[in-house]
Amino acid sequence: MMELSFQVLMAGVLAGAAPLILATMGETLTEKAGVINLSLDGTILLSAMTAFVVAYESHSLILAFLAAGLVGVMVAAVVAGAGIYLGQSQVAVGFVLTLMCRDLAYFLGNPYSRLQGPQVGLTPLPFLKDIPGLGPVLFQQSWITYASVALIAATWAFIYRTRWGLELRAVGEHPHAAYARGINARRVQLTYALVGGFLVGLAGAAFSLCTKPGWGRPQGAEGMGWIALAIVIFGGWEPVKVALGTYLFALLQILGISLQGVLPSVPTQVFQVAPFPLMIFTLVFMHLSQRPGAERWAAGRPWLLRLMRLLRGTAPRALGQPYRQE
Amino acid sequence: MHIQLKEIHKFYGPVHANQGIDLTVDSGTIHGILGENGAGKSTLMKILAGYIQKSSGEILLDGQAVEFRNPAMASRMGIGMLYQDPLDFPPLTVLENFMLGQVQGTRLSQAGWGAKLQELAQHFDFQLDPHAPLATLTVGERQQLELLRLLSLGARLLILDEPTTGISPVQKQVLFHALKKLAREGKTVLVVSHKIEDVEALCDRVTILRQGRVTGEMDAPFDSETILAHMFGTPPVAPPKCAKEAGGEVLAFRQVSAQGGRAGLKDCTVSFQRGQVVGLAGLEGSGQGVFLRLAAGLQRPLKGAVFLDGRDMRGADHHEFKRRGVTFLPTARLEEGLIPGLSITEHFALAACRQTFLVPWLDALKEARTRVERFKIRGTPETSVEGLSGGNQQRLLLSLIPPSPKVLLLEQPTRGLDVESAHWMWQHLLGLCDQGTTILFSSAELDEILMVADRVLVFFNGRIVLDVTAAQADPERIGAAIAGRAPDSE
Amino acid sequence: MQRAKGIEVKSVVVQVAATLALAFSFTTVVVLLSGEPPLAAYGHIVAGSVGSWLKVAQVLRVWVPLVLCSCGLLYTFQIGLWNIGVEGQVILGAIAATAVLRWGAAVGAPTGILSLSLLAAMGCGGLWALAAGILKTRGGVNEIFAGLGLNFVAVGIILWLIFGPWKRPGIASMSGTEPFARELWLPTVAGWRISPYALAAALGVLVLTWWTLKYTRVGLACRAIGRNPHASFLLGLRPDRWMLVAMMLAGGLAGLAGAYQVLAVYHRLIPAISSNYGYLSLLVVMLANYRWVWIPPIAFFFAALNVGSIQLPMMLQMDSSLAGVIQGSLVLATLVVHGWARRRQRAS
Amino acid sequence: DEDFIFGLLLVGPYNDRGWSQAHYEGGLYVQEKVPGAKMIYIDKVNPADRPGVTIPQLVDDLVSKGAKLIIANSDDMKDGIREAALQHPDVYFVHVSGDDALSGKGPANLANIMGRMEYGKMMAGFVAGLTTQTGKIGYLGPLVNEETRRLAASTYLGARYAWTKVRKQPEDKLAFRVTWIGFWFNIPGVTADPTQVAQNFFNSGYDVVVSGIDTTEALVVAGQKRKEGKKVWAIPYDYAGACETAPDACLGVPYYNWGPGYVRLVQAAKSGQWKAQWLWLGPDWSDMNNKDTSAVGFVPGPALSDQARKALDAFVADLGSGKVNLFAGPLYYQDGSVFVEAGKTASDTDVWYMKQLLQGMEGQSSAQ
């Protein structure tokens, strides 16, 4: 067993989860508005490639992040355009894009594989970094990590504390009712699909410029999009719970490697797939606990009741449903 | 606000829902809109609220012609509407529902808006907890909230589409009290309803719609007989009746309660004999829909039991009922009864042929040919059902009924059919009942019930309030019972 | 009537032309972006896939599993399910086939063992799909996430087997299990690169699927439930049970594809045994507009792209993932053009 | 001279700054040195990158393009290349790192080649042992097999030598841990993530990570950690130019130089002198980094101190002269059984078929 101090572990989790946080927060916003963008896995790779190439050619990290975000916006625009305006199944379009963007990334990025490109460095926070114990590990991170933590709070505050967040939730629940209140439901859905796509694009950039720097085939971010989608469900479409789910996943990944020594019969790969059974379990649990009588049955078992409350989460009611304005 | 609607027409594809409606509503009055199901009331109101766009016609507010392209524009002109199907957000809190659509700027000042809500609520004696999730509120409370929200938005014309369905008598009193207060304060109120008593208690004037047209207008005090006549048309001449004498008991409900519809079904005990034709009257959602679904085994009772041929059917599902001779035809033909994309032959292969592994296509085709001919369906066996007209879809559904069912349950069987088709259909069905089939059907049209049924049940608010044989049936009494004024109901 | 048909045919032709134009102009722009000559690229793909009989045989080797998976998907798409779990079902089929072969290697009687492994693969793939089906009908889990989750679990299982119980002696590697003895390979004809049995089986499955969908109650039930579960229920079908049946059929055929990968392609179990055919076959069926007639040609076209694109790195130093870009953009263009045409139709 | 086309099957990208690029450059060397030789290559030949593609299929393609000799550069291709060699008896095959010619399992047209990387790894271990401040060295292992075990063990022996003999530290204060990722390079979702493994090493006090995989993640992470101000180092593998990735963290790189060996095999095939031989080529001790003669080399990295550099030179000289033989007994396997008895030295086949990691190393010897 490798000895990891608690602080180092925490710092590792914070840094390792940062790109995924960007993606899961983006997808949470998109899904809250009732649009499901299934293309995350491809989008992340395509934007990771774009970010690396732009950074390599221009030496500007800002430009690279912007370009990656733009790629995310463009992919999301296809999903939203075909899904909201052309009435095609969002799932079908998203799925095709997942596969296609991935191949597109490999194809266009081929000449840039395994080159040395710019990376995002660490930005120790003045004063905070000097706090004994936690300071040196928690506050010596890249600005992406700080941004990811801030994004959780911002997403939460945006969704629950602003007018736009309220409108966003309303559209995801009942677009017709939102329309009756003077909200342009389609435009709101489009907007948050694009905003979500932008964040997912940034996640790709965070992978190729910071967490797994460089481009190549494989880049290392493969599969992360699916995991992000699973985590959004696991977190019941609540930004804070989604963030906790993301950190849990990052922790599992780090521990998975350390556990090679402890549990030699379990291949490390098994820890990579852990989020999926967890997600399925959560969904079944949500379904069963919504049945009449479930609450009564759990009444005698306080831990079960608590788990039920924790995992309770309902999908935005209009999620993935095409909305036709009358 | 003074409202004038001129020659309003509305087409939903081929459906002509409003056929040149003129309506004038004076400022500071409570104006009622009455009409049977499908008369076009909601359509007209939604046009006025900007939720849908009229096909043609003119809207004048205080003498000024206006055009709304969306609800926001109407709302800015001071028009607010409470929709028939509540357009609110159950997962959000009361306060969030209140704020949604009227907050400007970015921040949600919960405290400020909470205070505003409380103040308004006090004005009307409403009790609302701003932080409760809307889902925990009763229909009446949700309505109150919507009302407050519209007022807070500055509505000067309030449209309420069937506000009294699904709320308790106490809440109804509170609501009426509030509406009268609003009218006194100079607001204009438009109330859509089926119920004469509501209108009598509330309105200064009513307009009656029937099949997309205005059939009458009247000032308070109202004469309910005239209103009923305008609403349901004149009773028809004596209908052809089923010749068969009633036989033994086939279907029975014993103290059945169930949820569903607006009112659910409450403690219902009733039984039916072989060969009876029973009409279920009542406003939509008064319990007759749930009743039919319980009788078909599509829904399970919360309490009590349904008996078929004396057998307790608790625990049996629809397929079991079907095996025992119960057939159910739903209202929404394309949504629930037929399968778009499948041809007529395929429907027969599914429903009317031997259930072998290899589909007996030749038999199905033969069957389809004969039945298409016998039921005069305009189409060929290869026609896919969504290509059939509504009437022909209905004929197809009828043709799918197995040869001699024990119990036939029909939900609004003639809705959307022209007179000729309806007559033809009844001829066929009454032929079945001559062979001993018991028919239970619901209908929004009293004429139809009086024409064919030999027993009439009237549902109101989840209960059977009137159970009479055709001989005793008199349209006025039934009409009154439908509107909740059954002389012998509690 | 005749005229209406003429107009319909015309609009289909216009749609197909628009789709092809959209997809290929996109891929051409992509190739130009990479700084390579598009025509040469397309030329190499064509030559590399149908340029010789050897190449055609290689294309057919890919065609077989694609057709098997796509046929299975017809059942689930017909009944209105998005069976994204084909990938996992292929894997489970491959695992089952391997298990039987490992056990059977000691027993002898290769023909019997081979047949048994095919049956086991179908059974196992079917059960894996059934799990997704039960999660959907009883557990309230959307079949997309159930299927996806089970895909990853299947990958976990195959890795565990290859790393653990089935590893080569002393070795823990991604490179797979010990290869099977030659008599446990799917028999082939000397000089052929593809087993005629596999080809015959794929054609057989294609015909059988067509026959099942057209003439048997399975097809009718799937079609009915997919279009209207409520009405089907009222007309006497049990949608939940049929959904499970459809999932089992799809999973069984996917499992068969998995067995084919083991018996005829790799002759051992490797982690990437499913070769992405599960996902690719979803694209095939979507592009085929869920109609069986289009599956063989589209599967052949996709297989040809996969095989032919290997020429790109050899001849032009290009990445072969261009094949995936072409496949994806074709399906995407179909969706967009179709949606756009419907929108215009509605507007008029 | 007439054209001689040879094909190269590369398991990774031709430009991976590692194993595959070293082979690719070996191929270029052949083109340069053998008149008329022409290379065609296919890279990323692995089932994750090219799903559904098999080795025999690619060989068919290369043969149809006129290839007369085909080199397969991965252990992973063992079964496929044997099958292809049987299908094409008139074409010559070279399987890198395999042993079919030694074990007699392969046909006559199949030869094997490998470099004696054990020496390179010893040097890597040596500089790691010299440099480590914490006494903890991590080894980023690919998959477990005989080759990877003997390479990890050689690294350990080099490190132990430096630690005990040069730095005169007690043996039990040296920690040497091997973590296997499961393949020669990262396959997301399939292998363990090497970036994460390297990070874990550095985060838990290992200050030198020696890479045994084809790609440069260890060095990349070390470079990042350096930017954070940590004193850590890494040693990449396979490719002479690998240090470029993060020079300030690079202690050096043991690498292969496939050119000379390839030339030998190509000439054998051209001249009809072909044998199904098993070549295990060592360094040219007179000049380890000679492009034309040495099969294995070691380039000291920019991060290596001058003092260590001198010690390394002495160590290399001793290895070359035979004064130091790290495979001299007594050596024990992890489970305590004897690998080499005291007073004896291991033979080539003993080393080639090493069954476990050595005592003193932590990590799995084989899959459980």
Ligand SMILES: Nc1ncnc2c1ncn2[C@@H]1O[C@H](COP(=O)(O)OP(=O)(O)OP(=O)(O)O)[C@@H](O)[C@H]1O
């Ligand atoms: N969105 C729509 N699309 C097509 N037809 C519609 C639509 N909405 C209403 N209709 C049809 O228009 C007619 C009038 O409907 P409307 O809802 O206005 O009736 P209503 O008088 O409000 O009846 P109810 O008392 O049942 O609410 C009906 O025949 C109905 O089926």
Ligand SMILES: Nc1ncnc2c1ncn2[C@@H]1O[C@H](COP(=O)(O)OP(=O)(O)OP(=O)(O)O)[C@@H](O)[C@H]1O
């Ligand atoms: N009351 C109903 N009215 C209309 N459709 C229904 C009704 N009940 C069920 N259905 C339709 O049938 C589907 C499946 O129904 P159900 O779960 O009862 O069948 P089943 O599971 O096949 O039967 P069983 O539980 O005996 O195995 C539902 O999703 C719904 O579409």
Ligand SMILES: [Mg+2]
């Ligand atoms: Mg209405």
Ligand SMILES: [Mg+2]
């Ligand atoms: Mg059921």
